[in-house]
Amino acid sequence: MLFAAVITGLSVGGVKLYNRFFTGTGESTAVTEKLKAIEIPDWIDEQIIYVHNTARTGTPLDDVKNIVIHYVGNPGTSAQNNRDYYNKPSTEVSSHFLVGLDGEIIQCVPLWEKSAASNWRNNDTISIEVCHPDESGKFSDVTYESVIKLTAWLVNNLGLDETDVIRHYDITEKLCPLYYVEHEDAWNQLIKDVGEKSDEDFD
Numbered sequence: 001m002l003f004a005a006v007i008t009g010l011s012v013g014g015v016k017l018y019n020r021f022f023t024g025t026g027e028s029t030a031v032t033e034k035l036k037a038i039e040i041p042d043w044i045d046e047q048i049i050y051v052h053n054t055a056r057t058g059t060p061l062d063d064v065k066n067i068v069i070h071y072v073g074n075p076g077t078s079a080q081n082n083r084d085y086y087n088k089p090s091t092e093v094s095s096h097f098l099v100g101l102d103g104e105i106i107q108c109v110p111l112w113e114k115s116a117a118s119n120w121r122n123n124d125t126i127s128i129e130v131c132h133p134d135e136s137g138k139f140s141d142v143t144y145e146s147v148i149k150l151t152a153w154l155v156n157n158l159g160l161d162e163t164d165v166i167r168h169y170d171i172t173e174k175l176c177p178l179y180y181v182e183h184e185d186a187w188n189q190l191i192k193d194v195g196e197k198s199d200e201d202f203d
């Protein structure tokens, strides 16, 4: 029976593989159950990182009160580069999602677990790290579109609204995401765009 279960686990490929690595407390809270019930759409590439110290501890989220937007701060690096970095045993940071230079979206941490991106708010936030072509930290158009789509999808599925979308800066005053801290108007537009997108019917 055990052998059969292992084969079944592998046969679903990358999609549900993270269940094998889930090392939560075993206590199934209402929050965990709610987050586990959210189906990840096929435009999100699930590449869940291994459970290892700090980057992914397997600790369940206490709640989801905000979605936190970050920039990777390393111009020109891809979503895949950053995801693979999170997966290294020595790495101490991670985010739930990475949005790449071509608009690709990679999920790195299960929705119901803590990521390691937003300091003392890791326990009740979902994190999105965004790739950018240059030092300004401005997202390219195609990347921006994906940030809006992903964030609107999260807002809809988590029972939040666009005013619950915040910057890393709003937690720690770190200049992250840089361009959207230095350009308050661009940040306000992003929030507005999330609100409009979340009102649309999309899968």
Ligand SMILES: [Zn+2]
Residues within 6 Å of the ligand: 069, 070, 071, 117, 168, 174, 176, 177
């Ligand atoms: Zn940040």
